[in-house]
Amino acid sequence: MKNLLMKLLSAFSLLMLFGFSAQADEVGNAVPWQINFQQAATPVMEKLIGLHNYLMVIVALVVAFVTALLIYVGVKFHHSNNATPSKTTHNTMIEVIWTIIPTMILISIFIPSIKIHYYMDKAVAPDMTIKVTGHQWYWEYEYPDNGGFSYLSNIKEKKDLRAGDVHLLSVDNPVVVPVGAKVRILLSAADVIHSWAVPSFGLKVDAVPGRLNETWFQVKKPGVYYGQCSELCGIKHGFMPIEIHAVEQSVFDAWAISAKAGKVSFNAENNSK
Ligand SMILES: [Cu+2]
Structure with missing residues (x-):
């Protein structure tokens, strides 16, 4: 029994190790057996992962403390060690402490999360705008700052997939943006x-009929993000x-000119050369 438990434990830790390392070399996409987040591609996602890691430390400390307390109480007040229990009911000092400490923990979570919330909300001095419209069941993209063209973006069927495409994630006409913008x-x-x-951007915003929602991103490295x-x-x-x-500015500019002329498809091999 103990042997089996040890085997399970080591298998689990291997899985964790594999999960954590498997994400390291892939950007913008999930990988098989991945456990943790996708690699951050934007400052927003970096901050979100930072907040997550900070919360995990607090969670781990609280769990450790409560577990230790439960074990301590279970042993100390077991009937074999404590045949005649005390009838104490209130302790002002303990009640003040167990109110103040959780409040302080909550405040220490509230402040960084509100800061990130406002950071994510709106771009300060954005370089360009893209309007995204959701349709059943495709996306429409409009580039008002780069010539005012718009196009539809549909999933690629399996028969149309080419080398480098990802089944169920690749589309015919992707969004193209300049790196760093x-x-x-x-x-x-x-x-x-x-x-x-878009998980690697730390981004998830509802597209609601009759409403205009806003968000922003700034991609740090060239690549394809899904x-x-x-x-x-x-x-x-x-x-x-x-x-x-996400491509170099010159590649984006060339694409925007051809997109305005009606050729919106982006071919990574051709356009990036
Ligand atoms: Cu939808």
Whole structure:
């Protein structure tokens, strides 16, 4: 029994190790057996992971303290050690302490999370804007600052996948943005509520018909980043992925010119040379 437990434990720790290392070399995409977050691609996601790690320390300390207290009480006040229990009911000092300490813990969580909340909310001096509209079941992207063109973005069927594409995540016309640019995203929907979510950007904002929501991102490294609609929006909710290519400014400019002329498809091999 003890042997089996040890085997299970070591298998679990290997899995954890593998999970944590498996994410390290892949950006913008989930990998098999991944446990932790995707690698952060934007300052927002870096801050979110920082907050998560901070919370995990607090969680671990609270769990350790409560577990230790339970064991201590269980042993100390077991009937074999404590045949005639005391009938004490109140202790002002302990009651003050167990109110003040949790309050301080909550405040220490509240302050950083509110700071990140406002940081995520709006871009300060954005470089460009993209309007995202959710449809059943595809996305529409509009570039008002780069010529005012717009296009539709549909999932790629399995037969259309090429080398480097990801089944169920690749689309025919991805979003293209310049690396390092602060991109303001305005979101709405044409039919039902959708949600534009990109895990490596730390981004998940609802696209609501008749409303305009706002968010932003700033991609730090060139690459391809994937996301999915994250609001149940109908039968093909799982088939309206998001694909974002972050490229050098010159590549973006060239793409924007051809997109304005009607050729919106982005070919990573051709456009990035
Ligand atoms: Cu949707």
